[in-house]
Amino acid sequence: MPHPEADSASVVTVADPITEIAYAKVNLALHVRRRRDDGFHELESLFVFAEDGDRLSGFATDDGMIALSVDGPFGAGLGNGAGNLVSEAAIKLQAFLGERRGAKLHLFKSLPVASGIGGGSADAAAALRLLVRLWDASVDQIVLERLALELGSDVPACLRSVTQRVTGRGEGLEACAIEGLSERPMLLVNPGVAVPTGPVFAVWDRKDRGALVAERFDELVEMGRNDLENPAIALAPVISDVLARLRSQAGVRLARMSGSGATCFALFDDAAQRDAATTNIRAAHPDWWTMATRIKG
Numbered sequence: 001m002p003h004p005e006a007d008s009a010s011v012v013t014v015a016d017p018i019t020e021i022a023y024a025k026v027n028l029a030l031h032v033r034r035r036r037d038d039g040f041h042e043l044e045s046l047f048v049f050a051e052d053g054d055r056l057s058g059f060a061t062d063d064g065m066i067a068l069s070v071d072g073p074f075g076a077g078l079g080n081g082a083g084n085l086v087s088e089a090a091i092k093l094q095a096f097l098g099e100r101r102g103a104k105l106h107l108f109k110s111l112p113v114a115s116g117i118g119g120g121s122a123d124a125a126a127a128l129r130l131l132v133r134l135w136d137a138s139v140d141q142i143v144l145e146r147l148a149l150e151l152g153s154d155v156p157a158c159l160r161s162v163t164q165r166v167t168g169r170g171e172g173l174e175a176c177a178i179e180g181l182s183e184r185p186m187l188l189v190n191p192g193v194a195v196p197t198g199p200v201f202a203v204w205d206r207k208d209r210g211a212l213v214a215e216r217f218d219e220l221v222e223m224g225r226n227d228l229e230n231p232a233i234a235l236a237p238v239i240s241d242v243l244a245r246l247r248s249q250a251g252v253r254l255a256r257m258s259g260s261g262a263t264c265f266a267l268f269d270d271a272a273q274r275d276a277a278t279t280n281i282r283a284a285h286p287d288w289w290t291m292a293t294r295i296k297g
Protein backbone atom coordinates (compact mmCIF):
# COMPACT_ATOMS: atom_id res chain seq x y z
CA MET A 1 0.00 0.00 0.00
CA PRO A 2 1.20 3.57 -0.52
CA HIS A 3 2.94 5.13 2.44
CA PRO A 4 0.55 7.20 4.55
CA GLU A 5 2.59 10.40 4.18
CA ALA A 6 1.99 10.32 0.44
CA ASP A 7 -1.73 10.14 1.09
CA SER A 8 -4.72 12.35 1.81
CA ALA A 9 -4.53 15.43 3.99
CA SER A 10 -7.20 14.01 6.36
CA VAL A 11 -4.66 11.59 7.81
CA VAL A 12 -3.36 12.85 11.11
CA THR A 13 -1.55 9.83 12.52
CA VAL A 14 1.36 8.80 10.38
CA ALA A 15 2.90 5.43 11.11
CA ASP A 16 4.03 2.40 9.20
CA PRO A 17 1.03 0.28 8.27
CA ILE A 18 0.67 -3.10 9.91
CA THR A 19 -0.64 -6.18 8.15
CA GLU A 20 -2.80 -9.19 8.95
CA ILE A 21 -3.15 -12.18 6.63
CA ALA A 22 -6.73 -13.33 6.03
CA TYR A 23 -5.93 -17.03 5.82
CA ALA A 24 -8.07 -19.11 3.47
CA LYS A 25 -10.39 -21.44 5.39
CA VAL A 26 -10.82 -25.06 4.29
CA ASN A 27 -13.50 -27.43 5.62
CA LEU A 28 -11.74 -30.82 5.60
CA ALA A 29 -15.14 -32.29 6.54
CA LEU A 30 -18.54 -30.62 6.77
CA HIS A 31 -21.45 -32.60 8.17
CA VAL A 32 -24.84 -30.90 8.03
CA ARG A 33 -26.99 -32.34 10.82
CA ARG A 34 -30.27 -30.43 10.69
CA ARG A 35 -32.01 -27.27 9.61
CA ARG A 36 -32.93 -25.01 12.53
CA ASP A 37 -36.13 -23.01 12.89
CA ASP A 38 -34.20 -19.77 12.21
CA GLY A 39 -33.16 -21.13 8.79
CA PHE A 40 -29.51 -21.75 9.72
CA HIS A 41 -28.13 -25.28 9.81
CA GLU A 42 -26.42 -27.18 12.63
CA LEU A 43 -23.01 -28.23 11.43
CA GLU A 44 -20.06 -30.35 12.54
CA SER A 45 -16.96 -29.37 10.68
CA LEU A 46 -13.19 -29.67 10.83
CA PHE A 47 -11.70 -26.33 9.82
CA VAL A 48 -8.10 -25.87 8.79
CA PHE A 49 -6.44 -22.78 7.35
CA ALA A 50 -4.01 -22.37 4.49
CA GLU A 51 -0.71 -20.60 5.09
CA ASP A 52 -1.77 -18.02 2.46
CA GLY A 53 -4.70 -15.69 1.87
CA ASP A 54 -5.73 -12.10 1.40
CA ARG A 55 -3.63 -9.33 2.98
CA LEU A 56 -5.16 -6.51 4.99
CA SER A 57 -2.92 -3.56 5.90
CA GLY A 58 -3.72 -0.32 7.60
CA PHE A 59 -2.96 2.41 10.05
CA ALA A 60 -5.01 4.32 12.58
CA THR A 61 -6.22 7.82 11.83
CA ASP A 62 -7.66 10.50 14.08
CA ASP A 63 -10.56 11.47 11.85
CA GLY A 64 -13.01 8.74 12.94
CA MET A 65 -13.45 7.57 9.35
CA ILE A 66 -13.06 4.05 8.01
CA ALA A 67 -11.51 4.20 4.55
CA LEU A 68 -10.92 1.06 2.50
CA SER A 69 -9.19 0.53 -0.82
CA VAL A 70 -9.14 -2.84 -2.58
CA ASP A 71 -6.95 -4.36 -5.30
CA GLY A 72 -5.36 -7.70 -6.17
CA PRO A 73 -6.41 -10.45 -8.60
CA PHE A 74 -9.97 -10.65 -7.17
CA GLY A 75 -10.27 -7.02 -6.10
CA ALA A 76 -12.11 -5.88 -9.20
CA GLY A 77 -15.85 -6.02 -8.75
CA LEU A 78 -15.61 -6.18 -4.98
CA GLY A 79 -16.85 -2.88 -3.59
CA ASN A 80 -14.93 -0.97 -0.93
CA GLY A 81 -18.07 0.50 0.62
CA ALA A 82 -20.52 -0.61 3.28
CA GLY A 83 -21.12 -4.03 1.66
CA ASN A 84 -17.51 -5.10 2.07
CA LEU A 85 -17.13 -7.29 5.14
CA VAL A 86 -13.91 -5.43 6.06
CA SER A 87 -15.82 -2.15 6.34
CA GLU A 88 -18.69 -3.88 8.15
CA ALA A 89 -16.28 -5.40 10.67
CA ALA A 90 -14.52 -2.06 11.21
CA ILE A 91 -17.77 -0.17 11.73
CA LYS A 92 -19.07 -2.82 14.13
CA LEU A 93 -15.91 -2.77 16.26
CA GLN A 94 -15.77 1.02 16.21
CA ALA A 95 -19.38 1.23 17.40
CA PHE A 96 -18.80 -1.37 20.13
CA LEU A 97 -15.71 0.43 21.46
CA GLY A 98 -17.16 3.92 21.10
CA GLU A 99 -13.90 4.50 19.27
CA ARG A 100 -13.31 8.02 17.94
CA ARG A 101 -10.31 7.06 15.90
CA GLY A 102 -10.63 5.78 12.38
CA ALA A 103 -8.50 3.67 10.10
CA LYS A 104 -7.22 3.68 6.59
CA LEU A 105 -7.23 0.12 5.31
CA HIS A 106 -6.06 -1.63 2.18
CA LEU A 107 -7.18 -5.10 1.11
CA PHE A 108 -5.14 -7.10 -1.39
CA LYS A 109 -7.64 -9.71 -2.57
CA SER A 110 -5.99 -12.96 -3.64
CA LEU A 111 -8.85 -15.36 -2.86
CA PRO A 112 -11.79 -15.85 -5.21
CA VAL A 113 -15.09 -14.43 -3.95
CA ALA A 114 -18.02 -16.68 -2.92
CA SER A 115 -15.84 -19.75 -3.31
CA GLY A 116 -16.18 -21.86 -0.14
CA ILE A 117 -12.84 -20.85 1.37
CA GLY A 118 -14.33 -18.05 3.43
CA GLY A 119 -12.46 -15.16 1.85
CA GLY A 120 -14.99 -12.61 3.03
CA SER A 121 -15.13 -14.18 6.48
CA ALA A 122 -11.35 -14.29 6.74
CA ASP A 123 -11.16 -10.62 5.69
CA ALA A 124 -13.71 -9.65 8.35
CA ALA A 125 -11.77 -11.57 10.99
CA ALA A 126 -8.48 -10.04 9.85
CA ALA A 127 -10.08 -6.59 10.12
CA LEU A 128 -11.11 -7.25 13.72
CA ARG A 129 -7.61 -8.49 14.61
CA LEU A 130 -5.93 -5.60 12.82
CA LEU A 131 -8.09 -2.89 14.38
CA VAL A 132 -7.70 -4.29 17.89
CA ARG A 133 -3.94 -3.88 17.32
CA LEU A 134 -4.18 -0.48 15.62
CA TRP A 135 -6.45 1.00 18.27
CA ASP A 136 -4.66 -0.81 21.09
CA ALA A 137 -8.09 -1.93 22.26
CA SER A 138 -8.71 -4.34 25.07
CA VAL A 139 -11.57 -6.60 24.00
CA ASP A 140 -12.44 -9.87 25.63
CA GLN A 141 -12.08 -12.79 23.19
CA ILE A 142 -15.67 -13.92 23.91
CA VAL A 143 -16.98 -10.45 23.05
CA LEU A 144 -14.90 -10.37 19.88
CA GLU A 145 -16.30 -13.76 18.85
CA ARG A 146 -19.85 -12.51 19.42
CA LEU A 147 -19.20 -9.50 17.17
CA ALA A 148 -17.60 -11.89 14.66
CA LEU A 149 -20.67 -14.15 14.57
CA GLU A 150 -22.83 -11.15 13.77
CA LEU A 151 -20.71 -10.68 10.64
CA GLY A 152 -21.04 -14.29 9.44
CA SER A 153 -21.07 -17.91 10.63
CA ASP A 154 -17.44 -18.55 9.64
CA VAL A 155 -16.00 -15.35 11.11
CA PRO A 156 -15.45 -16.59 14.72
CA ALA A 157 -13.39 -19.57 13.48
CA CYS A 158 -11.47 -17.28 11.11
CA LEU A 159 -10.58 -15.01 14.06
CA ARG A 160 -8.45 -17.83 15.49
CA SER A 161 -7.37 -19.29 12.13
CA VAL A 162 -6.17 -22.53 13.71
CA THR A 163 -7.23 -26.13 13.12
CA GLN A 164 -10.47 -26.54 15.01
CA ARG A 165 -13.68 -28.48 15.30
CA VAL A 166 -16.62 -26.17 14.66
CA THR A 167 -20.20 -26.90 15.70
CA GLY A 168 -23.59 -25.18 15.80
CA ARG A 169 -24.01 -22.45 13.22
CA GLY A 170 -20.29 -21.73 13.52
CA GLU A 171 -20.04 -20.53 17.13
CA GLY A 172 -18.89 -23.77 18.80
CA LEU A 173 -15.11 -23.64 18.54
CA GLU A 174 -12.76 -26.27 19.87
CA ALA A 175 -9.09 -26.24 18.89
CA CYS A 176 -7.99 -29.74 18.01
CA ALA A 177 -4.81 -31.42 16.94
CA ILE A 178 -4.92 -34.25 14.42
CA GLU A 179 -1.54 -35.76 13.80
CA GLY A 180 -0.24 -35.17 10.29
CA LEU A 181 -2.30 -32.10 9.40
CA SER A 182 0.09 -29.30 10.34
CA GLU A 183 2.19 -28.15 7.34
CA ARG A 184 0.69 -30.84 5.10
CA PRO A 185 0.94 -29.84 1.40
CA MET A 186 -2.44 -28.72 0.07
CA LEU A 187 -3.71 -27.67 -3.36
CA LEU A 188 -6.83 -25.53 -3.78
CA VAL A 189 -8.64 -25.41 -7.12
CA ASN A 190 -11.59 -23.25 -8.11
CA PRO A 191 -13.20 -23.50 -11.55
CA GLY A 192 -14.15 -19.82 -11.67
CA VAL A 193 -17.83 -20.18 -10.81
CA ALA A 194 -19.08 -18.12 -7.86
CA VAL A 195 -21.39 -20.21 -5.68
CA PRO A 196 -23.36 -18.26 -3.06
CA THR A 197 -23.78 -20.14 0.24
CA GLY A 198 -27.51 -19.67 0.98
CA PRO A 199 -28.80 -21.39 -2.20
CA VAL A 200 -26.51 -24.40 -1.59
CA PHE A 201 -27.91 -24.97 1.91
CA ALA A 202 -31.41 -24.49 0.44
CA VAL A 203 -31.04 -27.51 -1.86
CA TRP A 204 -29.57 -29.82 0.86
CA ASP A 205 -31.90 -32.84 1.04
CA ARG A 206 -32.28 -32.60 4.86
CA LYS A 207 -30.97 -36.12 5.45
CA ASP A 208 -28.75 -36.42 8.51
CA ARG A 209 -25.90 -38.70 7.44
CA GLY A 210 -24.30 -38.90 10.87
CA ALA A 211 -21.81 -37.28 13.20
CA LEU A 212 -18.26 -36.26 12.34
CA VAL A 213 -15.74 -38.62 13.88
CA ALA A 214 -12.26 -37.39 13.12
CA GLU A 215 -9.71 -38.00 15.84
CA ARG A 216 -7.17 -39.32 13.35
CA PHE A 217 -6.24 -38.52 9.76
CA ASP A 218 -7.48 -41.89 8.44
CA GLU A 219 -10.88 -41.37 10.14
CA LEU A 220 -11.13 -37.95 8.54
CA VAL A 221 -10.47 -39.53 5.16
CA GLU A 222 -12.75 -42.54 5.57
CA MET A 223 -15.63 -41.18 7.62
CA GLY A 224 -15.55 -37.48 6.84
CA ARG A 225 -17.86 -36.00 4.20
CA ASN A 226 -18.90 -32.68 2.81
CA ASP A 227 -22.69 -32.87 2.82
CA LEU A 228 -22.87 -29.74 0.66
CA GLU A 229 -20.92 -31.38 -2.16
CA ASN A 230 -23.94 -32.83 -3.97
CA PRO A 231 -26.13 -29.74 -3.47
CA ALA A 232 -23.32 -27.55 -4.82
CA ILE A 233 -22.73 -29.88 -7.78
CA ALA A 234 -26.45 -29.62 -8.58
CA LEU A 235 -25.96 -25.83 -8.90
CA ALA A 236 -22.47 -25.90 -10.46
CA PRO A 237 -21.81 -29.26 -12.20
CA VAL A 238 -18.20 -28.28 -13.04
CA ILE A 239 -17.34 -29.06 -9.39
CA SER A 240 -17.46 -32.80 -10.33
CA ASP A 241 -14.81 -32.15 -12.96
CA VAL A 242 -12.59 -30.42 -10.41
CA LEU A 243 -12.94 -33.35 -7.97
CA ALA A 244 -12.27 -35.92 -10.70
CA ARG A 245 -9.21 -33.99 -11.87
CA LEU A 246 -7.83 -33.73 -8.32
CA ARG A 247 -8.51 -37.39 -7.50
CA SER A 248 -6.63 -38.54 -10.60
CA GLN A 249 -3.39 -36.85 -9.49
CA ALA A 250 -0.52 -38.90 -8.07
CA GLY A 251 -0.07 -38.79 -4.30
CA VAL A 252 -3.48 -37.40 -3.32
CA ARG A 253 -4.48 -38.57 0.18
CA LEU A 254 -7.81 -36.76 0.27
CA ALA A 255 -9.76 -34.59 -2.20
CA ARG A 256 -13.04 -32.96 -1.28
CA MET A 257 -15.00 -29.75 -1.74
CA SER A 258 -14.61 -26.97 0.87
CA GLY A 259 -17.58 -25.17 2.43
CA SER A 260 -20.39 -24.53 0.01
CA GLY A 261 -18.00 -24.68 -3.00
CA ALA A 262 -16.93 -24.38 -5.61
CA THR A 263 -13.30 -24.59 -4.36
CA CYS A 264 -12.02 -28.14 -3.84
CA PHE A 265 -8.85 -29.16 -2.03
CA ALA A 266 -6.40 -32.02 -2.27
CA LEU A 267 -4.01 -33.08 0.51
CA PHE A 268 -0.65 -34.69 -0.24
CA ASP A 269 2.16 -36.26 1.78
CA ASP A 270 4.71 -34.71 -0.48
CA ALA A 271 5.16 -31.11 -1.70
CA ALA A 272 6.73 -32.29 -4.99
CA GLN A 273 3.58 -34.31 -5.79
CA ARG A 274 1.43 -31.28 -4.94
CA ASP A 275 3.53 -29.14 -7.29
CA ALA A 276 3.29 -31.74 -10.08
CA ALA A 277 -0.50 -31.85 -9.64
CA THR A 278 -0.62 -28.04 -9.76
CA THR A 279 1.35 -28.00 -13.00
CA ASN A 280 -0.92 -30.67 -14.55
CA ILE A 281 -4.12 -28.90 -13.59
CA ARG A 282 -2.89 -25.48 -14.74
CA ALA A 283 -1.93 -27.00 -18.10
CA ALA A 284 -5.28 -28.77 -18.56
CA HIS A 285 -7.41 -25.86 -17.23
CA PRO A 286 -5.57 -22.54 -17.53
CA ASP A 287 -8.81 -20.74 -16.63
CA TRP A 288 -9.11 -22.45 -13.23
CA TRP A 289 -7.70 -20.74 -10.14
CA THR A 290 -5.13 -22.76 -8.17
CA MET A 291 -3.25 -22.18 -4.96
CA ALA A 292 -0.42 -24.49 -3.92
CA THR A 293 -0.03 -24.07 -0.17
CA ARG A 294 0.20 -25.97 3.13
CA ILE A 295 -2.06 -26.39 6.13
CA LYS A 296 -1.16 -23.69 8.63
CA GLY A 297 0.29 -25.19 11.83
Ligand SMILES: C[C@](O)(CO)[C@H](O)COP(=O)(O)OP(=O)(O)OC[C@H]1O[C@@H](n2ccc(N)nc2=O)[C@H](O)[C@@H]1O
Pocket residue numbers: 027030039040041042043045116118121151152153154155168169170197198199201259260
Ligand atom coordinates in the same frame (compact mmCIF):
# COMPACT_ATOMS: atom_id res chain seq x y z
C1 LIG B 1 -20.66 -23.37 4.55
C2 LIG B 1 -19.74 -22.73 5.54
O1 LIG B 1 -18.77 -21.93 4.90
C3 LIG B 1 -18.98 -23.83 6.28
O2 LIG B 1 -17.83 -23.34 6.95
C4 LIG B 1 -20.48 -21.86 6.52
O3 LIG B 1 -21.45 -22.61 7.17
C5 LIG B 1 -21.09 -20.62 5.86
O4 LIG B 1 -20.59 -19.54 6.54
P1 LIG B 1 -20.80 -18.01 6.04
O5 LIG B 1 -20.45 -17.91 4.60
O6 LIG B 1 -20.10 -17.16 7.04
O7 LIG B 1 -22.36 -17.92 6.14
P2 LIG B 1 -23.31 -16.72 6.57
O8 LIG B 1 -22.87 -15.48 5.87
O9 LIG B 1 -23.47 -16.71 8.05
O10 LIG B 1 -24.67 -17.24 5.94
C6 LIG B 1 -24.96 -17.22 4.57
C7 LIG B 1 -26.18 -18.09 4.37
O11 LIG B 1 -25.82 -19.48 4.47
C8 LIG B 1 -26.81 -20.21 5.15
N1 LIG B 1 -26.23 -20.85 6.34
C9 LIG B 1 -25.01 -20.47 6.80
C10 LIG B 1 -24.47 -21.11 7.89
C11 LIG B 1 -25.20 -22.16 8.52
N2 LIG B 1 -24.71 -22.81 9.57
N3 LIG B 1 -26.41 -22.51 8.03
C12 LIG B 1 -26.93 -21.88 6.95
O12 LIG B 1 -28.01 -22.22 6.52
C13 LIG B 1 -27.91 -19.24 5.46
O13 LIG B 1 -28.86 -19.35 4.41
C14 LIG B 1 -27.25 -17.90 5.42
O14 LIG B 1 -28.14 -16.88 5.05
Ligand SMILES: Nc1ncnc2c1ncn2[C@@H]1O[C@H](COP(=O)(O)OP(=O)(O)OP(=O)(O)O)[C@@H](O)[C@H]1O
Pocket residue numbers: 078083084085086112113114115116117118119120121122123124154195196197258259260261
Ligand atom coordinates in the same frame (compact mmCIF):
# COMPACT_ATOMS: atom_id res chain seq x y z
N1 LIG C 1 -13.96 -8.70 1.54
C1 LIG C 1 -14.77 -9.58 0.94
N2 LIG C 1 -14.26 -10.64 0.30
C2 LIG C 1 -15.07 -11.55 -0.29
N3 LIG C 1 -16.40 -11.45 -0.31
C3 LIG C 1 -16.96 -10.41 0.30
C4 LIG C 1 -16.18 -9.43 0.94
N4 LIG C 1 -17.01 -8.53 1.45
C5 LIG C 1 -18.24 -8.92 1.15
N5 LIG C 1 -18.26 -10.04 0.44
C6 LIG C 1 -19.44 -10.78 -0.02
O1 LIG C 1 -19.59 -11.93 0.82
C7 LIG C 1 -20.08 -13.03 0.09
C8 LIG C 1 -19.40 -14.33 0.53
O2 LIG C 1 -18.06 -14.21 0.32
P1 LIG C 1 -17.01 -15.34 0.75
O3 LIG C 1 -15.89 -15.24 -0.23
O4 LIG C 1 -16.67 -15.25 2.19
O5 LIG C 1 -17.85 -16.65 0.53
P2 LIG C 1 -17.46 -18.12 0.59
O6 LIG C 1 -16.03 -18.27 0.23
O7 LIG C 1 -18.47 -18.86 -0.24
O8 LIG C 1 -17.62 -18.50 2.08
P3 LIG C 1 -17.97 -19.88 2.74
O9 LIG C 1 -16.70 -20.66 2.81
O10 LIG C 1 -18.35 -19.36 4.07
O11 LIG C 1 -19.04 -20.55 1.96
C9 LIG C 1 -19.89 -12.69 -1.38
O12 LIG C 1 -21.16 -12.65 -1.96
C10 LIG C 1 -19.25 -11.32 -1.42
O13 LIG C 1 -19.86 -10.44 -2.33
